[in-house]
Amino acid sequence: MKRLAVLLIAASSLIGVMKVSAQVAVGLQVDIAPPAIPVYVQPPCPVEGYFWTPGYWAYGPNGYYWVPGVWLAPPQIGFLWTPGYWGWETGRYFWHGGYWGPHVGFYGGVNYGFGYGGHGFYGGRWDGGAFRYNAAVWHVGGGFHNTYSERPAVGPGASRASYAGGPGGIEAKPTPEEESAMHENHVQPTSKQMSHEHSASLSHSQLASVNHGTPSTAARSTVGGQRYNSAGHTMVAAHSAQHSAGASHSAATHQQMQHTNQSQGASHQSVQHSSGASHPQMHSSGGGRSSGGGGGGHAHGGGRR
Numbered sequence: 001m002k003r004l005a006v007l008l009i010a011a012s013s014l015i016g017v018m019k020v021s022a023q024v025a026v027g028l029q030v031d032i033a034p035p036a037i038p039v040y041v042q043p044p045c046p047v048e049g050y051f052w053t054p055g056y057w058a059y060g061p062n063g064y065y066w067v068p069g070v071w072l073a074p075p076q077i078g079f080l081w082t083p084g085y086w087g088w089e090t091g092r093y094f095w096h097g098g099y100w101g102p103h104v105g106f107y108g109g110v111n112y113g114f115g116y117g118g119h120g121f122y123g124g125r126w127d128g129g130a131f132r133y134n135a136a137v138w139h140v141g142g143g144f145h146n147t148y149s150e151r152p153a154v155g156p157g158a159s160r161a162s163y164a165g166g167p168g169g170i171e172a173k174p175t176p177e178e179e180s181a182m183h184e185n186h187v188q189p190t191s192k193q194m195s196h197e198h199s200a201s202l203s204h205s206q207l208a209s210v211n212h213g214t215p216s217t218a219a220r221s222t223v224g225g226q227r228y229n230s231a232g233h234t235m236v237a238a239h240s241a242q243h244s245a246g247a248s249h250s251a252a253t254h255q256q257m258q259h260t261n262q263s264q265g266a267s268h269q270s271v272q273h274s275s276g277a278s279h280p281q282m283h284s285s286g287g288g289r290s291s292g293g294g295g296g297g298h299a300h301g302g303g304r305r
Contacts, residue, residue: 088166109172
């Protein structure tokens with residue numbers, strides 16, 4: 001039986017922007033494991049200076065739901081995002097909340113993709129007050145100038161498990177660098193991030209019980225912005241493609257029905273023509289037994305009598 005217990009561990013909530021002295025863990029305690037991290041395409045960065053925060057499985061009254069990955073502005077220059085993660089402890093799964101800070105801390109060894117391969121961060125780096133994007137990892141447009149290309153050492157086949165420890169979970173421990181980052185001053189998720197999570201919680205299609213681990217909206221361009229499915233197509237384009245396919249199918253079906261109706265009409269005319277051609281002969285053979293009238297029914301009736 002699923003159970004949700006909200007425990008207060010380090011702060012009252014993740015609302016607003018406030019500084020804390022250590023990693024904040026939001027005490028969501030769940031009896032069942034979250035689904036695997038879905039494979040999806042990162043949409044292009046809409047604004048130079050925006051930062052990618054990867055998608056994750058959150059938990060609400062109706063179970064797990066997917067919070068899409070999204071581009072947004074960091075709360076201050078020089079800060080990086082450490083994603084939250086689910087960790088298995090004492091037979092249950094606890095949520096450890098994400099945070100902003102000068103270095104990326106421990107995020108459970110979860111491979112969120114896009115520079116977050118389980119340990120460390122490869123999506124970019126701050127350089128003289130400007131963020132430089134790793135174009136080999138993050139999807140940026142041609143107009144972006146602060147870029148470089150460096151592929152991380154995370155190969156294909158990496159685990160897609162979304163939690164650390166426990167049955168089927170990732171066995172990972174913080175590195176010394178991550179331990180140090182965990183004890184730096186942090187900034188909580190911004191109000192836009194919390195609004196983004198709340199919006200996802202209201203979408204029925206984002207529920208794992210509905211999408212079976214493949215959410216309809218895998219990512220968004222910005223908070224409240226364009227939606228993208230796992231293939232990287234905008235939801236409008238995907239809907240239009242489905243509509244066009246449906247329209248083409250309906251048109252083909254309509255044409256086929258017309259053709260069938262025309263064929264049936266031609267067959268009906270042929271039958272009528274053949275019946276009409278035989279009527280005079282039947283009328284002649286009936287002789288005076290027919291009480292008049294030239295219809296085939298009368299002829300056959302006269303014959304039966």
